[in-house]
Amino acid sequence: MNSKLRLFALLFLPFNLFSQGDPAIDSLNQLLSQHTEADTIRVNLLNELGVEYWVVDPKESEYYGQQALTLADSLSYTSGVAYAYDVIGVAHWTQGKYTTALDYLINALTSYQRLGHTLYAANTMLNIGLIYYEQKDLELALQFFQEALSKYLVFGDAINVATALGNIGNVYFDMSEYNRADSSFREALELYKKVKDPYSIALSYGSLGDISTVTGQYNQALMYYQQSLELSREIGDLHGIAITLYHVGKMYREQQKFIQAEEYLMQSMDVARQVNDQKQLQDIYLELKELENARGNYKQAIRYFEQYIALKDTLFNEEKARQIAELQTVYETQQKEQEIALQNERIQTLNQKARTDSLLRYGLILGLIVLGTVAYLILSRQRLRIRKNREIYSAQQALTRAELENAKLKEAELAQKLTFKSKELTSYTVNFIQKSELFEELKVGLKQLRQARSDEVSKKVSSLTRLVDQHTNIDRDWEEFRRFFEDVHQDFLEKLRETYPDLTQGELKLCALLKLKMNLKEAASILGISPESVKTARYRLRKKLELNKEDDLIDFMQNFEASDSATVS
Structure with missing residues (x-):
């Protein structure tokens, strides 16, 4: 579901010395420089600076949160410690470091519960749920959202209740439980209307439009999208405008209304470029490819697909560089x-x-x-x-x-x-899988073009297919993968060959993938075969290893010469 999640910022704690509005960063810095005494007031100032930097500069937010945590801990200031955990957790989240973010947020939640700060515990539950949602762990996300909602209902805070309902609706949408999603979004919409929150009202209309689109109610979907678009334009929300225009274009394409679809998608592209929304541009290129493919403009479809792939590779490389x-x-x-x-x-x-x-x-x-x-x-x-x-x-x-x-x-x-x-090894394996999937997707698209075009285009497509086949030779990639694998699991493959000399080269490859706990789809992508062929290969491997029916093949690989993972070259 390509919609905007409402980032639920934590409320200030009761020990806050300042107003509920967001004070300017320079003002907080000035107050911090004037108050040099190591006391609870300084802890509060450091935490507030951390909150202000959440979106501006997450690394600075993390820095101030860590300072607040150290000082609060030395003072045994439990409320300050809990708040600092929250600040640091959200700072890691905004940097995409989900595991570390969850560690800090769970510490914050535990501290709030111990202190009896129910509202702040609910806020933290909502943030934890959002992290699980972004990681596609829908069951856990739903659990935390519902728990937060139950606590918000006790306080009767309309904004918090509506936010929780909206996030619950997103989870139900991704689970394809559209009736439940529709109910949650409508409840949230009514609450947002009561508190007159135009941003959230626009978001709710967009979500209802998404549900109407997937259920085939296109006229109703268009009505919701237009209402969302009008509100987004009134408040100047360019990201919201770009997303809504994209959804309208996609809806028209599904209705075979190609002229209207192209008009809205082009408008969405212009707005996305204004705000440099690279991920939204990636979705737009892919949708334009589908549009031109449906029109029969296959050359233009290929051009859009190439732009999509180029942007996808750029974003992937940037993410990899950031991780390094x-x-x-x-x-x-x-x-x-x-x-x-x-x-x-x-x-x-x-x-x-x-x-x-x-x-x-x-x-x-x-x-x-x-x-x-x-x-x-x-x-x-x-x-x-x-x-x-x-x-x-x-x-x-x-x-x-x-x-x-x-x-x-x-x-x-x-x-x-x-x-x-x-x-x-993990990074290389992910890149290996993505490369294999990319080539497979391109091959399928080229085959479709060959069936739909003239003899001249078919010959050109056949040439491109041969080129793809040449590049999908995974032998060299496998050698690179084996080198990374043996750096981590030294002598694993050699000991397998010594213990089971009848194993073929392909079966040794499968053993390496099982050692990494890869599922059928991932193993099939790397080996260049179908998941059914992987099942057959695993069955033959079990026979050669003389395993019983109750023996788990992956557990066997994990336990086989376990000491091989204890050394690094």
Whole structure:
């Protein structure tokens, strides 16, 4: 469902010192610079700055949230800690780091529940639900949305109730439960009308238009889309305008009204370019390809499809570059933290040694005074012996600590290398699958064109098909994949060959994919065969491995020579 999710910003907590409006960032920075005392007021200022930076600069938001968390924790300021968890969690979410975001938001939820802050717990539940929704985990998303709704109904807050209903409607839509989705959207719409929220009213009309379109009620869909479009234009919501125009164009294309479809899609493209909405442009190119294909303009359809693929590759490469940069940042941060910890440990050791030396020195002086001059020579020799023993002991202790620290650093480095290699393998596997799927999709499209065109075009399409076939040779890609795989799972394939010498090269490939827990569709895409062929290959593999019916093939691969994943080259 290509609609806009309402990003539910957290409400300010009761301990807030300022108004409920969003204060300017420069004003908050000025207040923070004036209030240098490490107290709860400073915690609140840091958290508010984190909230203001959510959309402007998520990394800055994360920075201020972390500062607030550290200070609040040192003050045992539980409300400030809970709020800081929320700030950091949403900051990670807006950067696309869903796993980390969920960790912080769940900590925030637990803290709010412990404090009895029911409303803020509901807000956090809604945000957690939105993350699960973006990850397509619809069951969990629905669970959190419904729990948040039940709490909002107790407070009677119309905006919060409507927001929860809208998100529940989105989940039902994606589950194809259109009656439930329609009911949720209509309830939300009535509440938004009561509070006079034009942005959300436009969003609700658009959602109702989507439902009418998929259920074939095109006249009703057009009415809803027009109402959404009028409101979006009134409030200047260019993203909303682009999305609504796109849906109207798509609806007309499904009705075979090609002239109207092209008109609305072109308008949507112009607006999307104004706001540089690359993902929306990608959807528009794909829909224009479908339009020209339906018209029989296959050359133009191919041009739009090429624009779609180019933009898709650009967005994919940008996302991959962002992920690599994040991995590098995490690695550098961990290195700095280790250096700081090592320096602190050295300082503590030196301070302890200084205190010990002082105590010993005073003891020796006192002993010399008590014993007097008669025992001077004896005590001097004893003190020299003690000092030498202490130096030997200190040297031995220092050597032992150095060896232990070196071992820990090597262990940490080994773990980091393993993590990086695993993520590198995962990234390459995803790219491998996407490449295979792209070529397969292009081949299918070319076959359709060959059946629908003249002999001359058919020859050209056949040439392009051969070109695609040449590029879909996955041998070289498989060698690259095998290299990444063996970096993470050393000797796995070699040990399989030694234990089961009858395994073919194709069966060894299948074993590697099972080691990565790939499903039938993913394995079929990489191996270049159908899912049914993968099933047959798995059945033959089980026989060669002499597995019983109750033995799980994937579990067998995970447990086979498990120690192979413990080392990294």
